[in-house]
């Protein structure tokens with residue numbers, strides 16, 4: 001019981017310390033909200049080519065997206081996951097999302113960009129901005145991410161955003177949109193000064 005109280009306190013502290021908007025030259029990372037459902041669904045949530053390397057099932061209808069956004073809102077409130085839409089600033093268009101999971105100061109980063117916008121450096125720009133923001137927060141002791149070993153594009157994004165490769169992990173986890181078969185993964189982390 002004591003332990004549960006301590007965790008709750010830490011999570012609450014975390015929640016108050018995350019920005020809801022982060023700006024880069026071309027992009028705004030903005031906290032996802034329930035009224036983003038249609039943009040999320042049509043931009044990336046429903047696209048099978050996007051889902052291949054993701055850990056959540058491709059959305060079959062707007063209800064899936066609305067349920068997802070409800071989960072997103074609750075998780076933000078609990079301080080365990082913070083999900084941002086990635087928008088092009090010049091015309092406020094949603095092109096993807098970036099999420100960070102918080103396990104009491106150990107952060108896991110993930111992202112997705114609409115196929116229509118691949119190859120223009122957007123994921124790298126968003127991920128770099130997030131890493132630079134997170135690395136200055138003293139309560140964070142680790143920033144990590146993993147990719148399917150065949151997801152070369154995502155591995156490139158991580159390396160360009162300040163991550164280093166940490167480990168090759170055979171049969172590390174199942175991917176729901178690839179028949180739920182366990183797949184090899186690569187683990188990355190951001191070296192944090194003073195925190196090894």
Ligand SMILES: CC(C)(COP(=O)(O)OP(=O)(O)OC[C@H]1O[C@@H](n2cnc3c(N)ncnc32)[C@H](O)[C@@H]1OP(=O)(O)O)[C@@H](O)C(=O)NCCC(=O)NCCS
Pocket residue numbers: 049050051053054110111112113114117118119120121122123124125146147148151152153154156157
């Ligand atoms: C991974 C993803 C986010 C990259 O988005 P993006 O905006 O196109 O990324 P960037 O333009 O910033 O950089 C992509 C890099 O991957 C490289 N790349 C893209 N496709 C590639 C491929 N098939 N093989 C090798 N490299 C590839 C690009 O050349 C670029 O690297 P470079 O600058 O060294 O040339 C996007 O492909 C995506 O949403 N994929 C589906 C979801 C996903 O896999 N998310 C990550 C889960 S861990």
